[in-house]
Amino acid sequence: MTLPHGPMRPAPGGPPPAGPLPDPAAVDPAVLATLLARHGWVRRGGPAARYGRWTPPEGGDPGVSLLVPAGDGFDDTVELLTDAVTALARSATPSARAVLLALALPGDELQWHRDLAAPAGATTPGATPWDDGERLRHAARAMLAAGAKAGRVRAAYFGARLDAWAGDFLDRVLVVDGGPGLTAYTPAPEGRAAVTTLVRALEALRDAVDYRRVSGGGEAFENAVQSGVSRELVESVQELVRGATAGRFTVAWSAAAGTPGGFGDRRIAVEFSPGDLPALGEAAELLERIEPAVAVTVVGLVVRLKRADPAGPGGVRLRVLGGAEVDEIKVRLPDPAYRLAAEAHLSGTPVRLSGRLERRGGFRRLTRPTGLEPCGLEDSERERLLKTLGEGRGE
Structure with a gap:
C-alpha cells in the first residue's frame, strides 16, 4: 500500500503512531471536522465562521486540543491543519489514528x-x-x-x-x-x-x-x-x-x-x-x-485437450473470450467435434459453440454442446488476444 504523504514518526516520549500521515495541505477542513465529530470529538467555542476548537471524547488524551479552520480560504489554514495533523499523530487517543487513516485513505x-x-490463560488484551x-x-x-x-x-x-x-x-x-x-x-x-x-x-x-x-x-x-x-x-x-x-x-x-x-x-x-x-x-x-443453468454461445480458445481413446470423445478446456462471464469452461465433445477442436488449438483459431452452463462446478462446465465451429479473427486481433491471455496467465 502506498502511503499518501509519508510514514508517521513517533513523538518524543510518546507512543509510536502507525499508518500513513496525510499531507496537511491536501486536507479539507470540513472533512476533518466531519471525521472528528464522527469519532466523538467535541467542538468547543471559537468563532463559528472562522475556526473550531476540538477536544478528544471523554476518556481521551486531556492534553490534546485541535484548532480546525472553518474553510480553506484563510491565510493560516495550512498552518493550523499542520498543527492539527501533528497533534493527532502524537495523541494517545485511539480515535486519533482512525481520523488520520480516514484522511490519508479517502474512501468508504x-x-x-x-x-x-x-481463551484460557490469555493475558494480552486485543490479541x-x-x-x-x-x-x-x-x-x-x-x-x-x-x-x-x-x-x-x-x-x-x-x-x-x-x-x-x-x-x-x-x-x-x-x-x-x-x-x-x-x-x-x-x-x-x-x-x-x-x-x-x-x-x-x-x-x-x-x-x-x-x-x-x-x-x-x-x-x-x-x-x-x-x-x-x-x-x-x-x-x-x-x-x-x-x-x-x-x-x-x-x-x-x-x-x-x-x-x-x-x-x-x-x-x-x-x-x-x-x-x-x-x-x-x-x-x-x-x-x-x-439458480438455473444458463444457455450460452461462447467464443474461446482451446487451451487443453484430453481423451483416453484416439477415436472416442474427449474433454476440452476453453479460455473464454466472450459469451459467458467466466474465465474458462470445460466441455466434453464427441469425436468429430473433438478433432475440430484439436485443429483449432494447433492453429490458434478461436471456436464458437453453444450449450448450457451448469451451476454444478461453479458454472465452469458446458453441457449439451452443439454447433462447434472455428471462427476467424484478424491477425492483429488474434495476436492481441494471445498476448493478453499469456500475460494474464503466465503462459
Whole structure:
C-alpha cells in the first residue's frame, strides 16, 4: 500500500503512531471536522465562521486540543491543519489514528469484527489467534467479492461467474493492518455500487434469517436475491460468524464523497451470531439450488485437450473470450467435434459453440454442446488476444 504523504514518526516520549500521515495541505477542513465529530470529538467555542476548537471524547488524551479552520480560504489554514495533523499523530487517543487513516485513505471505511471468547490463560488484551485473523480476512474478501458481483447483476449463485469483475474491484481496496478487527477502504464514489449493494444485501439477509427463525419459512431468502443476497454472500457471513460469539460489519461513508442516496444519516451496522448458522446453512443450499443453468454461445480458445481413446470423445478446456462471464469452461465433445477442436488449438483459431452452463462446478462446465465451429479473427486481433491471455496467465 502506498502511503499518501509519508510514514508517521513517533513523538518524543510518546507512543509510536502507525499508518500513513496525510499531507496537511491536501486536507479539507470540513472533512476533518466531519471525521472528528464522527469519532466523538467535541467542538468547543471559537468563532463559528472562522475556526473550531476540538477536544478528544471523554476518556481521551486531556492534553490534546485541535484548532480546525472553518474553510480553506484563510491565510493560516495550512498552518493550523499542520498543527492539527501533528497533534493527532502524537495523541494517545485511539480515535486519533482512525481520523488520520480516514484522511490519508479517502474512501468508504468498512470494518469487520469477530467477537471471541477469551481463551484460557490469555493475558494480552486485543490479541487474537493467527487462524482467526486469517478467517476474518478470508470472510471480508469473500463478502466484498459477493457485493461487487451483485452490484453488477443479481444472482442466487454466481460460482465462477464475474470473478474477473470482482477481482478488479478488490484490487482497488486498501486494507489497514493493526487494531481490532479488519478495516478496509473502498474507492468512493466510483466503488459505491459494490458497497451500497453489499449493505442492502446484508440487511436483507439479516431480515430473512430473523424471518426464518420466527416463521420457519425459507421463502424470504429467495426474495432477498433481488436485494443482492447470494450463496457467496451467505457463505462469507458463515465464515465471519463460525467460531466466534458474534460477527459484525459496519460502514462509515467517506466524508469527502458524502453519504450515498437512500441511506441518510443512519448508522450502518449488521451483526450475526452462531445462532444464525442453521438458517444460513439452509439459505446457502437453497440459493444454489434455485439458480438455473444458463444457455450460452461462447467464443474461446482451446487451451487443453484430453481423451483416453484416439477415436472416442474427449474433454476440452476453453479460455473464454466472450459469451459467458467466466474465465474458462470445460466441455466434453464427441469425436468429430473433438478433432475440430484439436485443429483449432494447433492453429490458434478461436471456436464458437453453444450449450448450457451448469451451476454444478461453479458454472465452469458446458453441457449439451452443439454447433462447434472455428471462427476467424484478424491477425492483429488474434495476436492481441494471445498476448493478453499469456500475460494474464503466465503462459
